[in-house]
Amino acid sequence: MEAPLTLIKKARVYAPDPLGEKDVLLCRDQILAIGEDLSFHGTVPLVREVDARGLMMFPGLIDQHVHMAGGGGEGGFHYRTPEISLSHITTAGVTTLVGVLGTDGITRHTRELLAKANGLALEGVTTYIYCGAYQVPTRTITGTPRGDIVMVDKVIGVGEIAISDSRSSHPSEQELAELASEARVGGLLAGKAGVLHLHVGDDDAGLSVLFHLLRRTELPREMFTPTHLNRNPDLLQHAIRYGKEGGFVDVTSGIRPDAHDHVSVKPSQAIRRLLDAGVHPRLITMSSDSNGSSPIFDDRGRLVAMGIGSIATLWEETRDAIVQEEVPVDVAVSMVTRNVARVLKLGHKGRIREGLAADLILTNDRFEIRHVFAKGRQMVEDGKPVVFGTFENVHRVPGSPDIKGAAGTVNPERGRLMMAAGEDHPDDFPEAAERKRKSRRHYCC
Structure with a gap:
């Protein structure tokens, strides 16, 4: 079960106006609180804590x-x-x-x-x-x-x-x-x-x-x-x-x-x-x-x-x-x-404030993206995606991020890729994944 509360500790917050070092508490898809030192006392179930010391937070x-x-x-x-x-x-x-x-x-x-x-x-x-x-x-x-x-x-x-x-x-x-x-x-x-x-x-x-x-x-x-x-x-x-x-x-x-x-x-x-x-x-x-x-x-x-x-x-x-x-x-x-x-006219977007959308990015001092939260859910952790689209194969689908370059850095392979008109470009579809047969199945397409 995914934790309904996420506490991000000690980030330098740009809301986008600079707020200084803050803790930010997310409750599902909203920002619940922003404070100097947010903490829980006693037993609070399903709280996930993210250490953001040394990182900058942006909407x-x-x-x-x-x-x-x-x-x-x-x-x-x-x-x-x-x-x-x-x-x-x-x-x-x-x-x-x-x-x-x-x-x-x-x-x-x-x-x-x-x-x-x-x-x-x-x-x-x-x-x-x-x-x-x-x-x-x-x-x-x-x-x-x-x-x-x-x-x-x-x-x-x-x-x-x-x-x-x-x-x-x-x-x-x-x-x-x-x-x-x-x-x-x-x-x-x-x-x-x-x-x-x-x-x-x-x-x-x-x-x-x-x-x-x-x-x-x-x-x-x-x-x-x-x-x-x-x-x-x-x-x-x-x-x-x-x-x-x-x-x-x-x-x-x-x-x-x-x-x-x-x-x-x-x-x-x-x-x-x-x-x-x-x-x-x-x-x-x-x-x-x-x-x-x-x-x-x-x-x-x-x-x-x-x-x-x-x-x-x-x-x-x-x-x-x-x-x-x-x-x-x-x-x-x-x-x-x-x-x-x-x-x-998206009043709930584009800022870090209590009650607004829990959409956040955290970067290091080189402005490389390390963590991304969308609707309160962590989508990117330590620069790598942790949530994928329904049919994504991150290692094979062209255009998907991979380990060749950290997110937030200039990567010519992901940039404005150019090719000369008329050049042959063979199809590059991923090979079919190996399937383990647990029972007799019929596939139709």
Whole structure:
């Protein structure tokens, strides 16, 4: 029987504001108490104690852009990216994630995304989704975005709708206004965020359509969350302007310079530039774009390389913002916790406080993730996953964490893996596990 109480002793707590050394008591999925020296007297059954001396505690990360059911497809069916696994999520320090569809709104559907979100929730993390895909009119379950937000518990907004991208349906300003109104009213009726989550591509227009839309309508700026804003320096300048005007700006941790990408701005450096330009820290967020495809096109629009995003980059770039760019710890951590909770109106997430969700990560002084708690349950211990998804085989499933690198460190094998278009990539499925026959059985598939 799992202990209903967990007492974490002597951690340096960032809530994300620094609280100093504290004990934190978890009761199932909530934080029950925070104090200088919490202890039990007499016989208290089923209490698990975790020694956190020398470790820092942060709220569990909230990733608002994850292709949890897979994505991609640019380049052909063999470039469809795989679903994400539970231990891949937890070893990255993520305890809450929002699922999205992307380019492919044909072979993938919001229903499929909802099913995956429900599965991950049963396995131990908190999940939400956006209805929709790149295209306008967009993909829904009930027939309208407003209906999805009101009638489907996990749907908290619309996204990712593509603008300024050759793969988008090039929505007009009026079409975006109508879609934003659907999200806005749906959110009001259901008591949800009702955000419009916008994929912003490489086109020179950048955020121009959003600037025009906000000048023409009374739609609140805080309901729009444009993302991928570090994909090139010109777009980052648009993001600076948008942020200084009071809009939320989302940096993508999975978009960073590599052998194929010579134009993107490293996420930690993009955060530093936004802050130096005067964007208020509470308006800056970061998400991973995990398990989405990362196609690289040449000037003629031809595919030259394809990658897949990694959720591990979210904490890697947060750490780099702290260590390399000298962003204060509480400010950097807020961008992947408290700020995201504010955008998504998740009042019980993103902070360490009595009565809020028992989602926590503990790191060492090098900001390497050592322990992760999601809904009060320990998912990662000493840097290794201890809870796995239903069908996970941690030693063989591609993308799952293994012993090659500690969680929270830069690991190129888990990063934005790139492969040249046209190269042969044989299937790499795990071999069937040996089965012990205890009785006569028949297997059907």
